Amino acid sequence: MKKLVPLLIAFLGLALVIAAFVVWLEPPKDGGVFTTAGAIISFVAGLGASIKGWMDVFKKDEPANNVKQELINRSETSTPIQAQTVNIYQTVPNSQSPIPNHQLPKNSLPQQLYFFGRADELKTIASALSHESRTWGALIDGPGGIGKTALAIKAAHDAPAELFERKIFITAKVRELNADGEAKLTDFTRPTYLAMLDELGKELGADGLEKLAPDERPNELRLALAGKKALIIFDNLETLPEDERTRLFQFLSRLPEGNKAIVTSRRRTDVDARIVRLDRLARDEALQLIAELAAKYPRLARASQKEREDLYEITQGNPLFIRWIAGQLGREGSQCRTIAEACAFIEKAPKGNDPLEYIFGDLLETFTTDETKVLAALTYFSLPAKLKWIADMTSLPERAAETALEDLTDRSILTSDLSAQTYFLPPLTAKFIRARRPDAVTQTGVALTDRAHALIMQYGGYDNFQGFHTLDAEWDFVYAALPRLLSGDNDRLQTVCNQLPQFFNFTGKWDEWIWLFEQAEKYSVAAENKEIAGWRAYEAGFVYRLRNQPAEVLACAARAAQYWQESTPRNKATAVSLRGLGHKLNKDYLAAITAYREAVEIDQSISPESEDVAIDLNSLASTEHLNEDYVAAERDYREALRIDKKNNDHEGIALCTSNLALLALDREQWAEAESLAREALALAEKVGRQELIAGVCHSLAKALLKQNHNLDEALSMSRRAVKIFTRLRYPNLQSAQETLAEIERNVGA
Numbered sequence: 001m002k003k004l005v006p007l008l009i010a011f012l013g014l015a016l017v018i019a020a021f022v023v024w025l026e027p028p029k030d031g032g033v034f035t036t037a038g039a040i041i042s043f044v045a046g047l048g049a050s051i052k053g054w055m056d057v058f059k060k061d062e063p064a065n066n067v068k069q070e071l072i073n074r075s076e077t078s079t080p081i082q083a084q085t086v087n088i089y090q091t092v093p094n095s096q097s098p099i100p101n102h103q104l105p106k107n108s109l110p111q112q113l114y115f116f117g118r119a120d121e122l123k124t125i126a127s128a129l130s131h132e133s134r135t136w137g138a139l140i141d142g143p144g145g146i147g148k149t150a151l152a153i154k155a156a157h158d159a160p161a162e163l164f165e166r167k168i169f170i171t172a173k174v175r176e177l178n179a180d181g182e183a184k185l186t187d188f189t190r191p192t193y194l195a196m197l198d199e200l201g202k203e204l205g206a207d208g209l210e211k212l213a214p215d216e217r218p219n220e221l222r223l224a225l226a227g228k229k230a231l232i233i234f235d236n237l238e239t240l241p242e243d244e245r246t247r248l249f250q251f252l253s254r255l256p257e258g259n260k261a262i263v264t265s266r267r268r269t270d271v272d273a274r275i276v277r278l279d280r281l282a283r284d285e286a287l288q289l290i291a292e293l294a295a296k297y298p299r300l301a302r303a304s305q306k307e308r309e310d311l312y313e314i315t316q317g318n319p320l321f322i323r324w325i326a327g328q329l330g331r332e333g334s335q336c337r338t339i340a341e342a343c344a345f346i347e348k349a350p351k352g353n354d355p356l357e358y359i360f361g362d363l364l365e366t367f368t369t370d371e372t373k374v375l376a377a378l379t380y381f382s383l384p385a386k387l388k389w390i391a392d393m394t395s396l397p398e399r400a401a402e403t404a405l406e407d408l409t410d411r412s413i414l415t416s417d418l419s420a421q422t423y424f425l426p427p428l429t430a431k432f433i434r435a436r437r438p439d440a441v442t443q444t445g446v447a448l449t450d451r452a453h454a455l456i457m458q459y460g461g462y463d464n465f466q467g468f469h470t471l472d473a474e475w476d477f478v479y480a481a482l483p484r485l486l487s488g489d490n491d492r493l494q495t496v497c498n499q500l501p502q503f504f505n506f507t508g509k510w511d512e513w514i515w516l517f518e519q520a521e522k523y524s525v526a527a528e529n530k531e532i533a534g535w536r537a538y539e540a541g542f543v544y545r546l547r548n549q550p551a552e553v554l555a556c557a558a559r560a561a562q563y564w565q566e567s568t569p570r571n572k573a574t575a576v577s578l579r580g581l582g583h584k585l586n587k588d589y590l591a592a593i594t595a596y597r598e599a600v601e602i603d604q605s606i607s608p609e610s611e612d613v614a615i616d617l618n619s620l621a622s623t624e625h626l627n628e629d630y631v632a633a634e635r636d637y638r639e640a641l642r643i644d645k646k647n648n649d650h651e652g653i654a655l656c657t658s659n660l661a662l663l664a665l666d667r668e669q670w671a672e673a674e675s676l677a678r679e680a681l682a683l684a685e686k687v688g689r690q691e692l693i694a695g696v697c698h699s700l701a702k703a704l705l706k707q708n709h710n711l712d713e714a715l716s717m718s719r720r721a722v723k724i725f726t727r728l729r730y731p732n733l734q735s736a737q738e739t740l741a742e743i744e745r746n747v748g749a
Contacts, residue, residue: 107167108203109233114292115154117285118147121276125155128274129163129231129260135273136252137231137261142278143412143426144360145320148264149173151278152233155262164231164260168203170196171235178327193244196234197221197251204228218251226256237265238411245269266412279415280317287312289322299329299337307339314343316426321346324355347431356432363413364436370396370404374423376440378414379430380448380480384422389477393447445484452481453496460499463651465688468506479512486519490527493520501539508690508728513543521559534563534571541578545585546691548731554582570612573602577616580623589627596620614643614652618659625663633663654683654692661699665706674703694724698736705743715743 121140128138138155140148149171156167172191175184190196194210197217201209206224209217234252237245249271252261263273281289290308294301303311315321328342336342346355367375373394378385391401405423409416416423425433434441455474459467471478485493497520504513521536541556557578564571580595596619603612621636637660644652661676677700684692698721704714718740725733 106165109156109167109169110153112150112153112157114289115150116288116292117281118151118154118278121151121278122155122158124274124276125151125262126158129155129159129262131163133274136255137263138274138276139269139271140262140264140276140278141266141268141412143318143429144266145318145355146278146280147319148266148278149235150319151276152235152262152264156231156233159231164229166203166228166230167233168200168230169233169235170199170203171233172196172239173236174239178324191239193240193247196248200232204230218247222251222254222256225259228256228259230259232259232261234261234263237263238267268410268412281312281319282317283309283312286315286317286319286322289319290326293323293326297326297329300326300339303339311339311343316428318428321355321428346428347435356428356435360413360429360432363411368404368407370394370400371408372437372440373444374401374404375408375413375425375433376437377444377448378423378425379433379441380445380484381424381476382427382480383476384417384420384424385476385480387421387423390423392451393444395447448477448481449484449488452478453485453492456496456499460496460503462502463687464502465506468503468688471503472507475507475509482512482516486516486523490523490529493523494529494532497536497539501542504543506688506690508724510543510546510728514540517543530563531567531571534560534567534575537563538574538578541581545581546728546730548585550582550585553585554579557582569602569606573599573606573612573616576602577619580619584619584623584626587626589623592623593620593627596623609643609646611644611647611649611652614640614647614649614656617643618652618656622659625659625666630663630667634660637663650683651687651689654680654687654689657683658692658696658699661696661703665699665702668706670703670706673699674707677703690724691728691730694721694728694730694736695732697721697724698732698739701743702739705739705746708746711743711747715740715747718743 125138125140127133128135140152142148153169156169159167170190172189173185174189174191190199194214194217198210201207201217201221201224204221204224206221209221212220234248237248240248245265245267249263249269252263253272255261261273268275268277280286287308290300290311294303311322311325315325325339325342325346328336328345329339336345349355349357351357373396374390377390377393381389387398387402387405390396390405391398394401396404402421405414405416406418408414409418409423413429414423414425455471455478459471459474461467485496497517500516501513504510517536517540521533521540524530524533524536537556537559541553541560544552544556557575560578561572561575564575576595577599580592580599583589583592583595596616600613600616600620603610603616607613617636617640621633621640624630624636625633637656641653641656641660644656657676657680661673661680664670664673664676677696681693681696681700684696697717701714701718701721704710704717718736721736722733722740724730725736
């Protein structure tokens with residue numbers, strides 16, 4: 001039907017041509033010049049109409065492929081149309097009512113009301129977007145909710161207008177989380193590779209890209225970008241299948257000069273771009289975010305500084321978790337009134353409003369068996385775990401465990417130091433795995449506990465100093481097992497406790513010592529084993545003595561005495577001795593001397609020259625020393641030393657010799673103090689007790705200083721003492737620092 005009109009025009013034109021020939025050949029006798037001119041005009045008009053008509057009749061329909069040039073032509077003269085994906089953040093025009101070209105916006109980036117921190121990351125991205133950078137842009141990866149999209153938008157807003165005339169935002173995100181729960185983004189997302197390209201074509205004013213065959217679109221879009229200055233954000237690429245992510249990165253690697261891109265994804269990928277690995281917000285950055293949210297949520301505004309810092313620690317600086325918890329404080333109908341209540345709500349969050357499920361739920365079913373095992377193992381560690389530990393707990397070959405851990409790292413499920421082969425699972429992720437995969441967690445926990453128990457039994461003990469080094473190297477593994485040991489068989493727990501005191505003292509792990517033994521004391525009481533409970537209280541008191549906490553020492557002594565009311569004389573003497581120690585720390589020297597003499601009498605009644613008697617005498621002498629009764633102190637030190645030598649007690653010999661050096665210093669017998677300190681240092685080095693080594697180094701440094709000779713050695717000894725005391729947080733640190741400062745002044749002089 002559409003060919004009829006041109007056909008009629010063709011025949012009409014032909015008729016005019018024929019009529020013109022007739023008139024030209026046989027003109028009317030009265031026509032003259034006018035008739036000849038009319039014939040010529042009729043001929044030309046008829047010939048033109050006929051040619052045009054026949055051309056239209058035989059003209060073929062334009063094929064779809066001719067759209068290609070139209071796309072290129074239109075993209076060269078059009079201004080980009082705003083992407084529908086921006087609806088996540090702001091209102092956009094209806095796609096059924098195209099904006100005239102002169103009204104098309106040049107920036108479709110979402111609005112950003114506030115942004116905090118990430119200065120280093122912004123510098124890295126800015127460098128990647130510069131003309132000097134030979135990459136296509138930046139890839140931001142990191143765990144869910146960590147702020148990848150916000151960083152990309154901020155970096156795009158900051159990019160200079162002279163570099164990029166157009167800034168485009170396209171996301172594959174299909175859902176978002178707010179205070180009320182998850183919300184689908186079906187209308188505002190481009191969840192496939194081709195959908196993203198089609199949207200980019202619309203942004204460039206190249207409508208009709210979707211009419212092309214799928215394998216032709218990328219190159220046509222690349223040609224349309226030639227000569228442009230566009231900055232493109234492709235957001236949330238982890239939702240795309242792997243093959244589509246690969247195709248998008250291939251497209252980006254062929255961007256024409258002048259165009260750049262920023263991509264966000266949870267997956268780590270090796271691409272020709274600057275990689276920005278995003279981790280938690282720094283403390284001050286998170287506190288700024290919390291302060292901004294407090295302006296919106298009155299209950300958050302009432303939170304103290306301590307509560308806000310607790311919120312940072314609980315959320316591990318994850319912005320999504322911070323905003324969600326703040327939202328629970330402001331949500332209508334919420335029962336959460338404080339930050340603590342809102343944080344606790346995470347563990348019982350309902351379906352559809354669970355931040356852990358939002359971030360990790362869709363990943364759970366993608367984990368392989370090996371990945372589930374290594375994740376379950378990592379839930380026990382609060383510090384980075386070694387590959388060997390994970391392999392031991394999961395019974396996987398190290399290579400298989402390493403492959404699973406690397407794949408999880410690539411998906412930003414955990415953080416890793418691949419060069420050191422250590423791996424860390426963030427606490428909230430660990431909480432989710434424990435809740436959703438309890439069987440796997442339990443199975444790896446059994447392996448952890450058994451292995452830790454074996455290490456303690458092999459490398460712990462009273463004087464296994466070489467073994468202590470091995471146990472110290474594996475301590476983070478052992479420490480992860482302690483909660484399970486505490487909640488398990490009590491006899492096994494107490495056996496572990498018996499193996500660890502000297503190790504704790506050797507390595508200066510006083511916090512772990514106190515925590516473990518006070519917990520073990522409670523379990524012993526629950527098991528009605530007062531004998532063991534008394535020893536755990538005594539050992540905790542000994543550690544409090546190292547930390548110079550007299551009140552706690554006296555409290556432990558009182559508990560031990562109560563537990564041992566019906567116990568052996570030796571145990572009673574031990575409780576009395578601990579009481580004397582508390583009085584000595586409290587500088588009540590007469591009460592301390594009385595208690596120590598009572599302990600000596602009890603222990604001598606059992607065995608006159610036992611190690612216990614030597615210990616009591618050494619403690620008594622040190623108190624007499626502090627009370628400035630130097631004669632009595634030397635007498636009791638030397639008696640204790642005699643007994644220690646008879647019993648071949650190397651630790652006791654080192655301790656008594658060290659105390660005699662201190663006594664010589666107070667008597668201003670500098671040469672005697674130096675000689676005793678050198679002897680004590682050699683003994684202490686063999687024993688390996690760190691606080692004893694530091695104390696002897698301090699004494700030797702002072703003796704050399706007072707004699708004003710070998711000051712270089714004095715400086716070395718003093719620095720060693722300060723270093724050890726600092727690590728141990730030892731009460732003698734201040735005195736050692738003062739000695740070091742005095743030596744440095746003398747050496748400088």
